[in-house]
Amino acid sequence: MFNIALFGSGRIGQVHAVNIERNSESNLYSLVEPNDQYAEAFCKQYPNVKRQSVEEAMNDKTVDAVCICSSTNTHANLIELAAKAGKAIFCEKPIDLSLERVHECLTTVEKTKVPFLIGFNRRFDPHFLALKKALDEQKIGKPATMVITSRDPAPAPAEYSKSSGGMFKDMSIHDLDMACFILGEKPVSITAHGSCHVDPAIGEAGDIDTGIIVLTFPSGATATIFNSRRSGYGYDQRMEVHGETGMLQVANVTESQLFHSSKNGIESTTPLYFFLQRYQQAYADEWVHFVDVLKGGKPRCTGIDGELSLQLAEKAKESMEQQKTIML
């Protein structure tokens, strides 16, 4: 049984708390949460969980691993502290918004050799994994063109743009990682376009809310990513890979299988509303994988993957600003 210290009891912290508890080999041991109100609400729900300070958790020999779900600006510090304390680390993406800081942080992790898993939840989604399996089984031959559509249901307040690092670092980073993961290559060039369609305040905050990124890979394959901060119909998460002999597609997962036929047409339900619903199974499987990592398994996504995606996000911004293809 692995004892887990959970950092952060927000939306995503709660998702992991459920999965930690449901896993027969992990135990939700303690919560580190600076906000008293949040901490109390959480501990009411999980009465066996003790509240700890960062220091207590790091120094507590009972803690086997940390699950970092606190705000982005705390990630790198906590990773370094945990690594030095010899704790295995699960950390939500991103490690940090600064590539230098990420690099520094990963160097520490590498030195300590603690197990480290970065939370790219989509890598654990059964639908995308089914596509990857079919691709690896040569169902469509060599891939030529990949298309990822990833649209949030509705935008966060424009202020969020300030702390998020901008759309490419905050949102596209998942899709950049998936493109590399599915194709099994690192891109050689990137071309990006961005615009502001959803909320002018996002533009005024210096960010974009709509983006297109084209990556080219050493094999010649390309991946095109469509991002929007607003869909109008739930969380749009689709993928398409076209190869020598055909195409593989992952369609959206909808609210239900109900269809209503009337004179107006045939109406089916919208895609699941947002990531908590859409990736519920992925989060559960991600935690199962982290328990495997705790038992000595090889992590399916490492700090290097996190670093690469962040770098691509930075280059995307550079390409967008310069209106040209950036060679990597």
Next chain:
Amino acid sequence: MFNIALFGSGRIGQVHAVNIERNSESNLYSLVEPNDQYAEAFCKQYPNVKRQSVEEAMNDKTVDAVCICSSTNTHANLIELAAKAGKAIFCEKPIDLSLERVHECLTTVEKTKVPFLIGFNRRFDPHFLALKKALDEQKIGKPATMVITSRDPAPAPAEYSKSSGGMFKDMSIHDLDMACFILGEKPVSITAHGSCHVDPAIGEAGDIDTGIIVLTFPSGATATIFNSRRSGYGYDQRMEVHGETGMLQVANVTESQLFHSSKNGIESTTPLYFFLQRYQQAYADEWVHFVDVLKGGKPRCTGIDGELSLQLAEKAKESMEQQKTIML
């Protein structure tokens, strides 16, 4: 080039007129239409077509074949006249509403040995034919259960019930024929249920507007037919056959491939509105087949098929009234 005398310039007559003209081996030679107004409108559209009386058409050596699209109560007489005049015959279903009359009529046809095709349009539908082909290719092994759904978009006026012979003879007859055609067997028993959901006036006229028929076949297979005089969403024409290793289904053909995603769901278009739209291709292919018959080919559906379906429709009524299974 085969010269065709068309009997009746109503809705279905016009469908055949188009296909006769489009076929490079058939010529729309004359129209027999008692209603002056209809005849004039038709001849305006087809200026090369001459108007004839029944007698003129039957005695005209130039006429190679008749296409009978006039009202149901004229079919049997016209068939007999045409057979005696040595004309090849295409006749819309049914031959007659009375089994005795049908039998008498078919006896005449048989004696004269004129080519005869009964207009079971659905036998020519490319979708249903694709299902039959897959079935014959053993794609699902031996069939066990067949389900046919056939719903009109909206009911005809209740008075229509009086001349139509009732729902089983008028509407289910197509589905009864398809069940036999697809499965390649004649049923051994029939059980039918009927009710009135759509229009009370239909019930008052002694007819039903909603029906369920269960047929069993010598092989042990069953076919269940769902009929309604109203769908609310266009012409619902589906088929499903379940066999040893899987299932074959024909889904509806929709107005277009447009999909609209919004917060309300994903909306696609309704099935094509009614038989003229849904079976447009089937009617065209049916005529091509009749030209083949004129050239000596074997007709894909004969008077015997028409007789069998009518007989089944009668037995369906008997079963419904007696609330029990009728052995055939």
Next chain:
Amino acid sequence: MFNIALFGSGRIGQVHAVNIERNSESNLYSLVEPNDQYAEAFCKQYPNVKRQSVEEAMNDKTVDAVCICSSTNTHANLIELAAKAGKAIFCEKPIDLSLERVHECLTTVEKTKVPFLIGFNRRFDPHFLALKKALDEQKIGKPATMVITSRDPAPAPAEYSKSSGGMFKDMSIHDLDMACFILGEKPVSITAHGSCHVDPAIGEAGDIDTGIIVLTFPSGATATIFNSRRSGYGYDQRMEVHGETGMLQVANVTESQLFHSSKNGIESTTPLYFFLQRYQQAYADEWVHFVDVLKGGKPRCTGIDGELSLQLAEKAKESMEQQKTIML
């Protein structure tokens, strides 16, 4: 926190065990399992669960409720014992295969007034509930025709027929219950057809493996049920209700949203394999509902529902044998 004694650690017992444990208001307190090997394996997985005999569990004041997942022939006895011991009861269907025994048993339950929930899992399926909600919201007006398709992926061994009570009592019972639940009515007549397509040994055991049941309801609505012990493509669980202004359908839930386009066509994945996969969410929601019942809520399906379905299953057999409609 409600302490639950679980009777039976088989396939379905394990499903409930997971849900009992996951629910923050229920505690998997003890297991009653006559088979030592099964019991040990179970207790290894749930080390905090104590093993008890039937008597111990019934006499243990700590036990608030029983969850009966043992073999069918033990259900009625356990229900009576639990009722007399004042325990709340969740029991998998059926209560018993004999209507008399069911009635006797329910009389005892009623006298003791203990909360009682019968495990008709499909009533908790979010897809079917979405259909019921839409129906109740008058999305299609008054229902006229309902069609339920329910096919197992592959047959159980023919010996199972002997203990199961036959296809109607074992399998169709779920669909009979759903027809009544969705339409909110009790049927007035039943007509059934059965045959043996899947395994001749099932027929030799006096059972059928393929069935069709037509129910009529006081409102005039009909429900037709298609059952098969074999689909060839997973667990086929569909529903369709046709009403005044349109149609509601629940389509199958598939393995994944992966689509593969090639020269052979567009291939999507099969329906989820069987009930454990298809109704995973339903089982979880069912348990949540039972916890509500423990807290004083009204049970969504009672012994009366179980009795009605069993009675309909018996009448289905009678109709099949007599080849006629049975009035209820």
Next chain:
Amino acid sequence: MFNIALFGSGRIGQVHAVNIERNSESNLYSLVEPNDQYAEAFCKQYPNVKRQSVEEAMNDKTVDAVCICSSTNTHANLIELAAKAGKAIFCEKPIDLSLERVHECLTTVEKTKVPFLIGFNRRFDPHFLALKKALDEQKIGKPATMVITSRDPAPAPAEYSKSSGGMFKDMSIHDLDMACFILGEKPVSITAHGSCHVDPAIGEAGDIDTGIIVLTFPSGATATIFNSRRSGYGYDQRMEVHGETGMLQVANVTESQLFHSSKNGIESTTPLYFFLQRYQQAYADEWVHFVDVLKGGKPRCTGIDGELSLQLAEKAKESMEQQKTIML
């Protein structure tokens, strides 16, 4: 009745011949075809059609309009001759592969004021028109992102690249036109990527077989085009527009509505094989529109549209070669 001189009896000439003949207001009067063998085969099929030389057709007062379906390098000359002869003109795209020549040619047309329709068949496709209608009806608010997928089933021989003007001018030109047509705007920038995945010989011939084009429009909307000379599963013709409140999509039209469920999955049929099948209705409607133009109607796509698309295709090549966004 309008008398039409058809130039070219190849694949596309034959499509138009059928539609000219089927239209009650147009008459297939003559064929201009330099190849004797082709001409004879054609005239056998259409015995009433006379064969003419270019000069004869242009000087024949009976000819009301020309339908130019000959090889691309003859288009501009024939357009100029027809314009000077006062004939109305329907011309298959492109007018010419040289922008200068196109401009020159259109100047002549403009001077003579003859009716002129350029054959952008997809503008007449009922599915895309349904999308445009929904867009114009504000079904999704202001459009932000458009995606067009257009893949041929299989590549033409590499030699074709030499005469075709290259993939952007030959294939993407349709999609460039559709992006402008559907959005109702002219783009302000273009960014293109090209590669060779399908046939190395195409690359050796200096062409590409896989392309991605990103257009930005004055409104801020973008359109991304995916092209490939090979799909592996038929003619892939999809469109998606994402706007303020939702998304509109046109899915592929498939061979039939047959679905086959087996242990391998659920298999549906491929998209219609190529443009002759997929755009059969569009070609018919295009001709109906041209007859409207002959009667004084405003042409739905003019030489200006042809010129714009050609210019965009040239700029796409420039962008691809320079690896940067080109401002228009």
